[in-house]
Amino acid sequence: MHPVLSTVLQRLGLGLATLLAVSVIIFISIELxxxxxxxxxxxxxxxxxxxxxxxxxxxxDKPPYIRYFDWVAGxxxxxxxxxxxxxxxxxxxxxxxxxxxxxPRLKNTLFLAGITALISVxxxxxxxxxxxxxxxxIYDRSINATTLTTISFPEFFVAYILILFLSSLxxxxxxxxxxxxxxxxxxxxxxxxxxxxxxxxxxxxxxxRMTRAAIINLLAxxxxxxxxxxxxxxxxxxxxxxxxxxxxxxxxxxxxNLAYLVVGVVVVEVVFVYPGIGQLMVDAVTTRDIPVVQGxxxxxxxxxxxxxxxxxxxxxxxNPRLLHPK
Amino acid sequence: xxxxxxxxxxxxxxxGVIDRxxxxxxxxxxxxxxxxxxxxxxxxxxxxPKRGGTFRYGCGHGSTTDTLDSGTxxxxxxxxxxxxxxxxxxxxxxxxxxxxxxxxxxxxxDAQTWRFNLHKGVEFHNGKTLTADDVLASxxxxxxxxxxxxxxxxxxxxxxxxGDGPNTVxxxxxxxxxxxxxxxxxxxxxxxPEGDMTSGVGTGPYAIDDWxxxxxxxLNRNPNYFKSDRAHFDRVEMTSIMDTTARQNAIMNGDVDCxxxxxxxxxxxxxxxPNLEIDETTGTGHYTFPMRLDVAPFDNYDLxxxxxxxxxxxxxxxxxxxxxGAVGNDHPISATQAYHASGLEQREYDPDQAAxxxxxxxxxxxxxxxxxDAAFAGAVDAAQLMAASAAKxxxxxxxxxxxxxxxxxxxxxxxxxSACYWGGRPTPDWMFSAAYTEDTEWxxxxxxxxxxxxxxxKLVVEGRAELNEVRxxxxxxxxxxxxxxxxxCLLPMFYNNVWARSKKVTHSGELAANWNTDxxxxxxxxxxx
Numbered sequence: 001m002h003p004v005l006s007t008v009l010q011r012l013g014l015g016l017a018t019l020l021a022v023s024v025i026i027f028i029s030i031e032l033x034x035x036x037x038x039x040x041x042x043x044x045x046x047x048x049x050x051x052x053x054x055x056x057x058x059x060x061d062k063p064p065y066i067r068y069f070d071w072v073a074g075x076x077x078x079x080x081x082x083x084x085x086x087x088x089x090x091x092x093x094x095x096x097x098x099x100x101x102x103x104p105r106l107k108n109t110l111f112l113a114g115i116t117a118l119i120s121v122x123x124x125x126x127x128x129x130x131x132x133x134x135x136x137x138i139y140d141r142s143i144n145a146t147t148l149t150t151i152s153f154p155e156f157f158v159a160y161i162l163i164l165f166l167s168s169l170x171x172x173x174x175x176x177x178x179x180x181x182x183x184x185x186x187x188x189x190x191x192x193x194x195x196x197x198x199x200x201x202x203x204x205x206x207x208x209r210m211t212r213a214a215i216i217n218l219l220a221x222x223x224x225x226x227x228x229x230x231x232x233x234x235x236x237x238x239x240x241x242x243x244x245x246x247x248x249x250x251x252x253x254x255x256x257n258l259a260y261l262v263v264g265v266v267v268v269e270v271v272f273v274y275p276g277i278g279q280l281m282v283d284a285v286t287t288r289d290i291p292v293v294q295g296x297x298x299x300x301x302x303x304x305x306x307x308x309x310x311x312x313x314x315x316x317x318x319n320p321r322l323l324h325p326k
Numbered sequence: 327x328x329x330x331x332x333x334x335x336x337x338x339x340x341x342g343v344i345d346r347x348x349x350x351x352x353x354x355x356x357x358x359x360x361x362x363x364x365x366x367x368x369x370x371x372x373x374x375p376k377r378g379g380t381f382r383y384g385c386g387h388g389s390t391t392d393t394l395d396s397g398t399x400x401x402x403x404x405x406x407x408x409x410x411x412x413x414x415x416x417x418x419x420x421x422x423x424x425x426x427x428x429x430x431x432x433x434x435x436d437a438q439t440w441r442f443n444l445h446k447g448v449e450f451h452n453g454k455t456l457t458a459d460d461v462l463a464s465x466x467x468x469x470x471x472x473x474x475x476x477x478x479x480x481x482x483x484x485x486x487x488x489g490d491g492p493n494t495v496x497x498x499x500x501x502x503x504x505x506x507x508x509x510x511x512x513x514x515x516x517x518x519p520e521g522d523m524t525s526g527v528g529t530g531p532y533a534i535d536d537w538x539x540x541x542x543x544x545l546n547r548n549p550n551y552f553k554s555d556r557a558h559f560d561r562v563e564m565t566s567i568m569d570t571t572a573r574q575n576a577i578m579n580g581d582v583d584c585x586x587x588x589x590x591x592x593x594x595x596x597x598x599x600p601n602l603e604i605d606e607t608t609g610t611g612h613y614t615f616p617m618r619l620d621v622a623p624f625d626n627y628d629l630x631x632x633x634x635x636x637x638x639x640x641x642x643x644x645x646x647x648x649x650x651g652a653v654g655n656d657h658p659i660s661a662t663q664a665y666h667a668s669g670l671e672q673r674e675y676d677p678d679q680a681a682x683x684x685x686x687x688x689x690x691x692x693x694x695x696x697x698x699d700a701a702f703a704g705a706v707d708a709a710q711l712m713a714a715s716a717a718k719x720x721x722x723x724x725x726x727x728x729x730x731x732x733x734x735x736x737x738x739x740x741x742x743x744s745a746c747y748w749g750g751r752p753t754p755d756w757m758f759s760a761a762y763t764e765d766t767e768w769x770x771x772x773x774x775x776x777x778x779x780x781x782x783x784k785l786v787v788e789g790r791a792e793l794n795e796v797r798x799x800x801x802x803x804x805x806x807x808x809x810x811x812x813x814x815c816l817l818p819m820f821y822n823n824v825w826a827r828s829k830k831v832t833h834s835g836e837l838a839a840n841w842n843t844d845x846x847x848x849x850x851x852x853x854x855x
Binding site: 033034035039048050053054083084101104160163167168171174175176178180182270271272273275279280283284286287289292 | 384389390391474536538540541542565566567568569571572575576578579580581582729732734735736767
């Protein structure tokens, strides 16, 4: 079998096992949290009868393992289930499908992650390559210092500083990124300008430094010295000879950061009031809305698995020894 | 006579019933000079609410579990949204008085049978005309057997609800309740069309355009709203902004027109912004430290009294509320409410007396106080301050920091002494029945069996049926004294509601204090200047 295909199949199989494990862990962790959906929703107003009524209606009175297998059976059929919210509250069932709840939020998150990736990935590559090219120059040092500074600050701090300068002192960009499905694209881009800038500053250092390190690492190899001796220019050596062999580690780091953009930006979402999936999951955890938490966790796990898989594939494709094994 | 006529004409101009020309003609006819008449016209017009604009409100609440069913309303976002889309039989107006909302008038001769006469010709957003049947269906939804509404307990004393013609609803109560018109103003019990309690169709000032729970609610003005002098905005956009800093940034940068729940620590800085106004009301909301009488050592009167005397209330108001609040007197009726017992002496910090009672109680060792910021912002700090002031009286309070998660299910109403907040209730009877009478599950002090508690429970029932205002006042004053001295309620402070408003938006100057942001009816009452 072709190595790319076998890797994909093997990884997908492992991915499924990982998903199963993740769902069990998430389910158990939520079970361990104090209070259930009924108690949390009713808060101070929770009485024994109303909580019991909630539990009965939501099926929370069943033992946990039965609820878990019910859920898994649903997911296998492509049904993420019904959110707890709205269901027990009214006479009629007004709860929403988890998929319907997650859908628009996921779109928003992917949009923000996509725009950020479009800007930060090329920028990080250009900076990484150019700093490798002019390593130990003032340019190299200042880029390194700047990106290290921005990655060292917590993201909410970067966000607040940007808001202070770009939206409070000078009212250039909106500090609220409250977009919805009806927001036109140009306004949407304007509204997410600050979150994108914040995320770019936070993730760029990692990718840029990995690019730089991977290339510099290769520059000591004999084949690069051969290229230099044959009279290739510095740019040529790096772009033509070093970079193709550096893709594997770079792709891994990029995949890692893209996954972070999807699953880890809840702080940025909160600061800019961006309706993304992170906020949804935090909300769901605080209200013990288990179906929504499970749905989000599933999507996060899938994101990680798929992105890592693509990084591996890039690693294989760019390495002739792996692509054409003997 | 003449003054009255001019006043009436000015009111008409303010309300937009007549135009400026007509106003000038009519008041000049009374013999007023032209400059004087012009001045009057300007004044009347300045106060006149203007129609138009999109009002953007940044709300510090909201969750993906929110629904449009007012029966499960439990945070400020859903509360404001309920008032946007629907009305109730009665409501508390900006001046703090109870007035008819959908009910034009209401009456009872014995406080047991209540008749509510509905406004005629009120339309729901879907064009249906409001009738008594809709009210009956709404009350069935909130008070019926199968109801899951939070107002079910409130309506348990209702024996029957019947229609009497298309525009009259008659309530029959189990026992007389002079406060019943207040009960029907409860925000949960909104009136919706028969057969559709949950989709968000109501009679309210605004109709839902786009609703995303936990994110936003966007509404357009109801063109057929039955109140001609309300609902001034063309459109309302509510956004849930949970993060305090984000909310304050939003109002400072002009991204919203009103932001509630501002951080008291930075409100002075916010007030310096040239574009913002800070509004503040002292309401019925209060912070308490309930001691449960069914848990030792709080069953001891002297120990409870010692702890009540060992708290420096003014210090708590100054340091926890940063001065934006009022000291409490260990009973839940605020000084701004009717029937507040003003004759009761304010309890002061008195380490000597506290030490005296503590010694008399015979207790030794530390006393555990459970607190978490889930109870209220600064609850743990407040507990530490109390421990420090009690230490001066020789009382050792051990503050236990509880997790926020599950605080209301595992700590409050279970542990012997904990921190708690109450939003308050509009009437003493309602407040007492919510947290102090023997039959309520939320009796977080378990104050039920002492002689004073038995007397208190009798008095509450008596006061409920009493239609004589003076006698009711006496009964409620005694109730407050009983809670204050014998009860397990340690109530050090009432908090203010503080919010920031853009100067572009204005209101009549009178703000209802029953809820945050003008009784949560800001969208109905405010307008763009």
